[in-house]
Amino acid sequence: MNIGLLLYIPYRDLENRIMAAVTGAGYDVTLAQARVLQRISPDGTRLTELAEAAQVTKQTAGFLVDQLEKLGYVERVPDPTDGRARLVRVTEKARGATPVAEAEIARIEAEWEQHIGKRRMGQLREALEKLGEITDPYR
Amino acid sequence: MNIGLLLYIPYRDLENRIMAAVTGAGYDVTLAQARVLQRISPDGTRLTELAEAAQVTKQTAGFLVDQLEKLGYVERVPDPTDGRARLVRVTEKARGATPVAEAEIARIEAEWEQHIGKRRMGQLREALEKLGEITDPYR
DNA sequence: TACTTTAATCAGAGTCTCTGACTAAAAACA
DNA sequence: TGTTTTTAGTCAGAGACTCTGATTAAAGTA
Numbered sequence: 001m002n003i004g005l006l007l008y009i010p011y012r013d014l015e016n017r018i019m020a021a022v023t024g025a026g027y028d029v030t031l032a033q034a035r036v037l038q039r040i041s042p043d044g045t046r047l048t049e050l051a052e053a054a055q056v057t058k059q060t061a062g063f064l065v066d067q068l069e070k071l072g073y074v075e076r077v078p079d080p081t082d083g084r085a086r087l088v089r090v091t092e093k094a095r096g097a098t099p100v101a102e103a104e105i106a107r108i109e110a111e112w113e114q115h116i117g118k119r120r121m122g123q124l125r126e127a128l129e130k131l132g133e134i135t136d137p138y139r
Numbered sequence: 140m141n142i143g144l145l146l147y148i149p150y151r152d153l154e155n156r157i158m159a160a161v162t163g164a165g166y167d168v169t170l171a172q173a174r175v176l177q178r179i180s181p182d183g184t185r186l187t188e189l190a191e192a193a194q195v196t197k198q199t200a201g202f203l204v205d206q207l208e209k210l211g212y213v214e215r216v217p218d219p220t221d222g223r224a225r226l227v228r229v230t231e232k233a234r235g236a237t238p239v240a241e242a243e244i245a246r247i248e249a250e251w252e253q254h255i256g257k258r259r260m261g262q263l264r265e266a267l268e269k270l271g272e273i274t275d276p277y278r
Numbered sequence: 279t280a281c282t283t284t285a286a287t288c289a290g291a292g293t294c295t296c297t298g299a300c301t302a303a304a305a306a307c308a
Numbered sequence: 309t310g311t312t313t314t315t316a317g318t319c320a321g322a323g324a325c326t327c328t329g330a331t332t333a334a335a336g337t338a
Contacts, residue, residue, distance in 0.1 A: 032326090054326090057326070057328085059328085063326080082334080084335070
């Protein structure tokens with residue numbers, strides 16, 4: 001079986017479950033919005049950085065941040081170090097979503113470990129981390 | 140690092156490279172179209188099956204098959220066993236794309252194995268296959 | 279200062295995906 | 309058999325996501 005599909009299947013399962021947990025907890029965000037949201041650092045992040053991290057254009061990132069702003073999950077504040085830039089920051093309203101997502105991730109990882117065993121889980125993680133060295137464009 | 144991202148990073152790299160190889164060889168298909176195309180069996184596949192396999196609605200699958208048909212990569216023929224159904228079949232024009240994609244996959248897998256080692260590659264595959272047992276909705 | 283780069287936005291379009299309603303054929307069943 | 313339910317696929321319409329190209333304003337550089 002194709003290694004691509006092998007990677008994708010558990011990834012999709014994970015993503016679907018995290019989204020279900022987050023929206024189930026009352027956070028009404030879409031997948032694309034969530035992908036941006038999770039990359040905003042505690043101190044705020046510039047739009048350009050978000051776009052790069054999420055691998056979309058600045059326009060796309062801006063479009064998603066607009067929506068998140070309307071929903072009250074982020075705010076834009078001037079960047080004190082650069083008059084052109086603005087920092088996107090997570091609001092209090094959104095901050096509760098992080099533990100929800102993290103709890104779901106922990107639950108899933110535990111299930112996976114339960115199924116494939118602690119040893120294989122460690123090997124999986126190790127192999128993926130090493131693979132990231134050559135496949136991660138932001139490294 | 141989040142296991143989801145760890146899975147996604149190599150997956151995306153693989154997908155991007157396969158698409159680049161295929162479009163570079165002159166096959167002008169989009170990612171969404173390719174996802175459908177690769178699931179069509181040699182004997183033809185029903186739209187409903189394609190939709191399930193690709194995890195999209197029948198309407199979405201139909202939309203993509205329409206485009207592939209206009210581009211000449213697939214054709215729809217009546218299903219002799221069911222008057223309601225039609226079989227989507229790959230045309231001669233599209234058949235050359237498969238070896239292009241497969242060659243690129245082989246190249247990537249070789250690179251990966253080169254980087255992380257034969258042992259880790261085997262462990263990765265084994266862990267992912269086992270993980271598929273609980274994360275693959277079509278199994 | 280003049281030129282170039284960078285951060286962000288505006289405008290417009292294309293692609294992908296969905297929900298809901300519908301037709302026709304097959305399957306189930308009374 | 310005839311009726312009802314299910315299944316395969318399509319039509320219509322809308323929403324979500326993403327892009328290319330052009331523009332503005334601020335920062336960096338020669």
